[in-house]
Amino acid sequence: EGKLVAHTALPDKVTKRIAPVNIRRKGPGTYRVSFGEEISGRLRIQNVSAPAGHKVTIRYISNLFSGDNSYTFGGKGMETYAARFNWFVFHAVEISNWPGELRPDQLVAEAVNTAVEEAAVFETSSTLFNSINRIWKRSQLDNMHGGIASDCPHRERSAYTGDGQIACVTVMHNFDARAFYYKWIRDIYGAQNPETGYVPNGAPWQPGCGGGVAWGAAICIMPWEFYVHYGARDILSDTYEAMKDYVRYMLNWVDTSGIMYHQRTGKxxxxLQWFNLGEWCAPGQTIPDxxxxxxxxWYCTDITAKTAYVLGFEEERRKYELLAERTRQAFQKKYFDPVKGTYGDGGGNILALKMGVPADQYPRVIEALKRNLKATRGHLDTGILGTRFFFEVLAENGLQDLAFEAMNKKTYPSYGYWLKKGATTTRERWDNDGSHNHPMFGGGLVWFYRNLAGMQADPDEPGYKHIVFRPQPVPELDRVAYFLQTPYxxxxxxxxxxxxRLTVDILVPPGSHATVYVPAKKGCTVLESGRKPSESPFLQEKGWKDTYAVFEAASGKYQFTVQE
Incomplete structure (x- = not known):
């Protein structure tokens, strides 16, 4: 039996209005009207008169069909109309049987989505990077309706858990999504099979959603990211049993060597392939399922262990830590090629480095990754699973220059390639196939905020109680800024x-404290607000680490300058 609970997400409403940017007459009463960007929403006809019974038809234009619309006039003076029970996906419309000459002020496109508010500003000296972030945000909003996030707003409109877990960390870095995810996470654990622990590929429903292990992993990943970002311990209390149940389900598919191969059957x-997907939408050959x-x-077990620690279940923490370590070792034994020194292209080395590789393998894996990127001419070669970690893993392993190079590409496969093709939203595939309004590849963009700008929450003091600032500047950029409205x-x-000269401005909110890594070589002059850091009453010098001068900072504003 289901339990009726309050819908906690914010309502859907009109969040943006866009005037026509171009009107082209195609024939008597027929016009094509362009709005400059793709939205999910509706067209509003306003202040128009026509005889009673006169019918205007509206065809919404995007790369996939999302429905047509019409309006029949009542003949009683000026009339205004917009659809109320559906949304459409469009960057342009074609209107037929329009009464008289169409004027721009008679039409407006209205974006309709769950009313999450933007909580961050990300700006750089790169027009490309700013545009990539912008089109992803548009696509994400286009896919937020009714307190769930869909894969695409036209073809399927389904609440895919895999797409959701991959993009959620980027969503939280851009929007105040607390109410939104509190509702959707509850939908996901409510949809879990209580007997088997299986989490469906879509939640709260699965009408035909294809997916696999990484889709059900949302029950572990999304609550953990929510906890780290918002500091809400109760989300872990609510979902801990569901996490354990999903790990229990996963173990049914693990062989004696510790390798998981999910092979759920159909009728x-x-x-059935659509229950057992591995990597998805890679640009070429990819990793084994x-x-x-x-x-x-490994990832879900590791998160479950961390959750057990937060909640004080010490014995269970040790149990899941041991399982995670056994899985990691099984992964290393199975997939590392000792002759070639690699876990494989297409994301194999990325996933291995995310897990952590043995010290004797590490330099060989890094070299293999460099060779891979040289072979792809600096392009990524990952699908949605690998792309989620691609840029961060490079940055965290001394390869920030290669992360920048891949993000800066405008040729296939890359985010810039979509922009070159005229995209105003992110796409399902790196080429032109499939949906042109899919936010799932946004998971990789977290590199913008956490590595390039260099601001991270600390899981040990979540919700930005403790902030780690560790920027990784690249020579090609003059400026990067990221500001977020945190719980503090x-x-x-x-x-x-x-x-x-390098200048780093830091803002630490009241009630928070920060560890600040200022990029500087030993011998450089580092000042804070024009004085020696030792003279600042709210700073503690912690010495040098790698190519950083390290400080502990209380709440407040700081300006560090580094002069060679």
Missing amino acids: DGKP DMAHTFYL GKAGIEWKQEKD
Whole structure:
């Protein structure tokens, strides 16, 4: 029996209005009207008169069909109309049987979505990076309706758990999504099979959603990211049993060597592809399905162990830590090629480095990754699972220059390639196939905020109680800024570089404290607000680490300058 509970997400409403940018007459009473960007929403006809019974038809234009619309006039003076019980996906409309000459002020496009508010500002000196972030945000909003996030707003409109878990961390870095995810996470654990622990590929319903192990992993990943970002311990209390149940389900598919290979069957008793996906939408040859499944077994078990620690279940923490370590070792034994020194292209090395590789393998894996990127001419070669970690893993392993190069591409496969093709939203595939309004590849963009700008929450003091600022400037950029409204208030970082001078502005909100890594070589002069850091009453010097001067900072504003 289901339990009726309150819908906690914010309502759907009109969040943006866009005037026509171009009107082209195609014939008597027929017009094509363009709005400059793709939205999910509706067209509003306003202040128009026509005889009673006169019918205007509206065809919404995007790369996939989402429905047509019409309006029949009542003939009683000026009339205004917009659809109320559906949304459409469009960047343009074609209107037929319009009464008289169409004027721009008679039409407006209205974006309709769950009313999450933007909580962050990300800006750089790169027009490309700003545009990539912008089109992803548009696509994400286009897919938020009724307190769930869909894969695409036209073809399927389904609440895919895999797409959701991959993009959720980027959503939280851009929007105040607390009410939204509180509702959707509850939908997901409510949809879990209580007997088997299986989590469906879509929640709260699965009408035909294809997916696999990484889709059900949403029950572990989304609550954990919510906890780290918002500091809400109760989300872990609510979902801990569901996490354990999903790990229990996953273990049914683990062989004696510790490798997971999910082969759920369909009605004919044979393994069904759409229950057992691994990597998805890669631009070329990709990793084996069992590699993806085993990685997510490790990932979910690792999160479950961390959750047990937060909740004070010490014995269970040790149990899941041991299972995670056994899985990691099984992964390493199965997939590392000792001759070539690699876990494989297409994301194999990315996933291995995310898990952590043995010290004797590490330099060989890094070299293999470099060779891979040289072979792809600096392009990524990952689907949605690998892309989620691609840029961060590079940055965290001394390859920030290669992360920048891949993000800066405008040729296939890359985010910039979509923009070159005229995209105003992110796409399902790196080429032109499939949906042109899919936010799932947005998971990789977290590199913008956490590595390039350099602001991270600390899981040990979540919700930005403790903030780690560790920017990774690249020579090609003059400026990067990221500011976020955290549970403690506005926090952020802005760095600028010119010739032989670097300036790093830091904002730590009241009630928070920060560890600040200022990029500087030993011998450089580092000042804070024009004085020696030792003279600042709210700073503690912690010495040097790698190429950073390290400080502990209380709440407040700081400006560090580094002069060679």
